[in-house]
Amino acid sequence: MTSPNVLIFNCGSSSLKFALIDPISGVEVISGLAERxxxxxxxxxxxxxxxKQRLELPGADHQEACAQILGLLTEAGLKQQxxxxxxxxVHGGERFRESTLIDAQVMDTIRDCQRLAPLHNPANLIGIEVAQQHFPSLQHVAVFDTAFHQSMPAEAYLYAxxxxxxxxHAVRRYGxxxxSYRYVSQRALELxxxxxxxxxxxxxxxxxxxxxxxxxxxxxDTTMGLTPLEGLVMGTRSGNVDPNLYDFLASECGYSLQQTSRMLNKESGLLGLSGLSNDMRTLEQAEAEGNERARLAIDIYVFTLARQLAGLATSLPHLDALVFTGGIGENSSRIREATCRRLSILGIDIDLERNVANGAQSQGRISADNNTPAVLVINTNEELMIARDTHHLVAQQVADTEPSPSRHH
Structure with a gap:
């Protein structure tokens, strides 16, 4: 590689998150989000x-957004870096247990996994194809959300x-x-x-x-399954429900499969329970103002989270630490405190002052120093993990293709 810097593309159906990162130092040279x-x-x-800057791109698609990002990099003198x-x-099926260099066969497998992640993989493919058009001479690497969970035993990933x-048809739990889990677990190990x-x-x-x-x-073990709908209560996703709900809503309410799927993915979770918002910050504010539906949504969120964390503990021989990450996990002292209170049966306890400060003055630790299990708040950094994987794979390929030094006798 002429430069260690890696450009990260995280492409959604209507968004494109990007960052240029030095994988060695972890420094972000530029980062941003094309949205809507x-x-x-x-x-x-x-x-x-x-x-911080903002560019308006009325009606722009992924192709145009990528061109604009390339223009930004060129104007800033960063393209050559x-x-x-x-x-x-998002979904790599059973084939990918780790990140991989992208070739035609890899692209075909990602396309095949669209049936397992119809909301995510098509957008990921768009990002790859657009980036390859603009950067045809560079190596591209795919980093899969599902790869880390391929170590789960059959008892954890098979449905009955x-x-x-x-x-x-490869119907199983993927997670x-x-x-993110790979990053925060490594940080917990270090801390x-x-x-x-x-x-x-x-x-x-x-x-x-x-x-x-x-x-x-x-x-x-993990809570998400064949798709990202299974498991915990989420912003707009229901998490676990009785599978016969589909049949009930069809017979009682005339719902089609598509209507029920949309309802469970887009209209449920915190939004569906509160009737107010899918954003935890909004709900916490509403709860403080006496909104009972907001309080109910938060209570159900916490109850489900604690119950499933306790269930996951049965897959472990002991428990060294509980780690919170993600936007809510990193910033909501309310959710962490309520969840940990319900998990006291596992020996989990927190320091209230450290928790309110999100562990800022204690290396992320929100439990007492001598308490085991420890409880940590770790800011995730998926982009850095993608950058490191990409740098490693490309550097390895270069090393493998370079001729061995000649020996003189």
Whole structure:
């Protein structure tokens, strides 16, 4: 690689998050978000050198947004500093247990996984294809959300349905947020100086929320399943419901499969319960003002989170730490305190002052120094993990293709 800097593309259905990162130092040279793509209010917000800027791009699609990002990089003299490009891909199926260099076969597999992640993989593919058009001479790397969870044992990933559905259609639990779990579990290991045989519970809490049990650096169980709908209550997703709800709503309310799926993915969770918002900050403010539906939504969120974290603990031989991450996990002292109170049966206790400060003065630790399990708040950094994976794979490929030095006798 002529430069170690890696350009990160995290492409959603109507957004494109990007960052140029030095994977060695972790420094972000530039980062930003193109959002509301395809709409008149499309725009790019970015930060560089401590300065924040915004560009309006009415009606811009992914192709135009990528061109604008390339223009920003060129204008800032950064285009020549890009050594490779790393892409977040949500679903890699069973094939990918780790990040990989992108070639035609990899692209075909990502396309095949669209049936498993119809809301995510098509957007990821758009990001890759657009980036390849603009950067055809650079290596591109796919980093999969599902890869980290491929270490789960069969007892954790198989559903109790006819086995032929797994054999013929790969119906199983895959889990997501794997790149985030990999980062925060490694940071927890460093911060607590844990032994190789460590056991962690991690909760990635945001608009999409999940939790995972991690043993010796490997995922052994997680809450999300075949799709990111299973598991915890989320911003607009229901999490676990009785599967027969589909049949009930069809017969009682005339719902089609598509209507029920949309309801469970887009109209449920915190939004559906509160009737107010999918944003935890809004709900906490409303609760403080006496809004009972907001309080109910928060209570159900906490109850479900604590119950599933306690269930995940049964996959571990002991518990060294509980880690909170993601937008809610990193910033909501209210959610952390209520959840930990419900988990006192596991020996979990927190220091209230440290918790209110989000662990800012105690290296992320919000439990007492001598308490085990420890409770940590760790700011996730998926972009850095993608940058490091990309840099490693491209550097390894270069090393593998360079001729060996000649020997003189």
């Amino acid at each position: 793509l395809g709409e008149e209010l499309a725009s790019i917000r970015y930060s560089m050198g401590g300065m 890009i050594g490779a490009i790393g892409h977040r891909v 349905i006819p086995y032929a559905l797994y054999q013929q 997501f947020h794997g790149t 607590l100086e844990l032994p190789t045989d460590h056991s962690l519970l991690c909760a990635h809490l945001g608009n999409g929320s999940s939790a995972a049990a991690i043993r010796s650096g490997n995922s052994v």
